Amino acid sequence: MVVTIIGIGLIGGSLALSLKETGLAHHIIGVDRSPDNQRQAVALGLIDEPAQDLTEAVQRADLVVVAVPMDAMLTVLPLVLDAATDRQTVIDVGSTKALLLQAVEHHPQRSRFVAVHPMAGTEYSGPSAALPGLFRDKTLVICDAPRSAPDAVARVEAVFGRLAMRLVYMDATAHDLHTAYISHISHITSFALALTVLEKEKEDEQIFALASGGFESTVRLAKSSPDMWVPIFRQNRENVLDVLDEHIHQLQHLRELLHQENYPAVYQQIQQANLIKKILK
Amino acid sequence: MVVTIIGIGLIGGSLALSLKETGLAHHIIGVDRSPDNQRQAVALGLIDEPAQDLTEAVQRADLVVVAVPMDAMLTVLPLVLDAATDRQTVIDVGSTKALLLQAVEHHPQRSRFVAVHPMAGTEYSGPSAALPGLFRDKTLVICDAPRSAPDAVARVEAVFGRLAMRLVYMDATAHDLHTAYISHISHITSFALALTVLEKEKEDEQIFALASGGFESTVRLAKSSPDMWVPIFRQNRENVLDVLDEHIHQLQHLRELLHQENYPAVYQQIQQANLIKKILK
The missing domain is CATH 1.10.3660.10 (6-phosphogluconate dehydrogenase C-terminal like domain)
Known part of the structure; x- marks a missing residue:
């Protein structure tokens, strides 16, 4: 699986480590608005390839992870869905959901998006904060799953199940x-x-x-x-x-x-x- | 050194383990108003000998540790000092100091008492909560040291220094x-x-x-x-x-x-x- 991670901080970087470790990802493309983060992510072995072109980075991937702060998420996720085809599954990893789901509610590629929240983290941030095993035995909340394409939900369930996360389903308001x-x-x-x-x-x-x-x-x-x-x-x-x-x-x-x-x-x-x-x- | 510990819970029990492990105590006498705690403390190897007679348990010891809750401390510590001779060093391990020091201010054996507070613990209690190594690299506050006999202070410094605690001196109000x-x-x-x-x-x-x-x-x-x-x-x-x-x-x-x-x-x-x-x- 080719994975593109947008925002390679604590969560994006830790996910990269877990996807590599389990063999789920054979190639990870990393996009980050900070060139410094991108350099660090390569140096730390979190990503295989830094990329600038968002559309290309999305379209080359099977799974796209948007792991930017929640304010940037509101603008980045629609851009990612603009670039997505029916081949990609797109997830966020954000801590709030209602506004984000409103922002993409009527997007033509809405169904390629699965809203998830891994209940894991630390008080540190940036690529150097990434940890292997951060998600193991933690809970993943999948929000409003019926709004996503069944194959996209199935991919998310397979990936995070393999990372040993407990899957919980909930609507965005709850x-x-x-x-x-x-x-x-x-x-x-x-x-x-x-x-x-x-x-x-x-x-x-x-x-x-x-x-x-x-x-x-x-x-x-x-x-x-x-x-x-x-x-x-x-x-x-x-x-x-x-x-x-x-x-x-x-x-x-x-x-x-x-x-x-x-x-x-x-x-x-x-x-x-x-x-x-x-x-x- | 013979040590008597009065109140064999999280702190008293953990101290017993550390005093044994370092070889500082060759015999530990345990007093606890709960027969169940006393039985557990023996079964867990925290103490060598359960005792009922407070006076005897104090007088047989080189070091007496009073590790009961702070309300009981106000009545137990004076009783311990009543029994103490110039051979014993008596410490509390309590979390508040001003009232306790007032309670023994004019006790004839006040100078045998050194008020200490090990800044270590967990959210659990009772003998089964005792942990080896609980005090290592933690801070021990010694309060109002000038009111204690120099040999008693020296013993406390030697014991807790050996447990790898950082010693800090402070008056009770601070x-x-x-x-x-x-x-x-x-x-x-x-x-x-x-x-x-x-x-x-x-x-x-x-x-x-x-x-x-x-x-x-x-x-x-x-x-x-x-x-x-x-x-x-x-x-x-x-x-x-x-x-x-x-x-x-x-x-x-x-x-x-x-x-x-x-x-x-x-x-x-x-x-x-x-x-x-x-x-x-």
Whole structure:
């Protein structure tokens, strides 16, 4: 299979590694608006061939992966579909879906497109952040599959099944709501936590001598790139605002209980929060 | 060295493993108000000998470790010091310090006590949560060291230096303020995040099909025990409230920027949060 990857960062690059490792791709063409990323992607062995001409790069491929930030996605995906023939399967790997699917809703090649979201990543970005095995045992959400051609869906299922991903089917609206809860809010919390601590650090540098595992765990997402996350928050703004309001409400409630020294109620809230055990391993 | 550990949970048990592994302890006596914990601690090889008589267990030891939750600590530590002679060094491993140090301020054996806080742990508790190597390369805070006998401080430095911990010296007030920022707020955020998502789950079970690494990372602390954390929040209430107010303020600010669709400002806030990179590895 010839694969063209547009946007060779953390996700595009990691996918390239997995497609090579499994033998699914025998040739990978890489397109990136940054010549530097393209050079790095070749040097790191993520892609076999850098390309500039989008139309040619699309038409030579069996599978086209668009892995650019969500704002660029809205303009790049229609261009890719303009170039696509019935031979190509085109996927995105984006974190929000409703706006993107609206943007290509009436595209004549809509059926060649399968909207997918691999629930995997790290707080790093760029080709050098690519990791082998990033997708193994993670979930792939396939959105609005009935709008895609059956052969295109079948190809996506075969490829990501081979990468050992769990396939989950969902419509775009449900996807955007759920990811607000499961992913987007975690990032906002982490950004806010970093800002809280950095604000304090102005007064006292010694504080970071104490940074421990629990802190690292909750704050690591705060290293994530604004180039990736601002477009996600923009495109999923209403869901993110709803979840954020609920989260602020929960924090205010805990704050009030602590302020009132109502420790039995704090205890009960923590016990309630512990129920998250049934979801996390 | 004979070591007596009072409270054989995650921290007490992990310390037992490290003291054995390094050969620092040739005999470990374990005291726990739970007979079940005591049995488990023997079965898991954490302790050599379970004991009931606190006075005897203290007096037979060179080093006494009090590793009980912070509310019990306020009553257990004075009892331990009542039993201590000039031969013993007594340490706590607690997460808050100001109230505890007040509680023993005028104790005749105050100088045998060294207040320490190993900045290490997991979200699990009990003897079965004990881990070898938990303390390696982590920070140990030693509080108000000038109030302890020089030989007791020297013993603590030797023991924890041998466990490959970084030693940091701080007064109790600074410790409690800094841990509010570096540890306690992370737990509150995580509890609130779990409550937010669990609230949502009532409506929709499918949401957890999507739980990914980022979610797990920010929410794992929400599995932490209320028996450990309520006493910490109680004893460090004022600092925790201050930090929590600042954190809620940061979240509300991000919320407002998103509500106003002021994306350049959201971008700038994330860039600011990214500065946490200079602190975390």
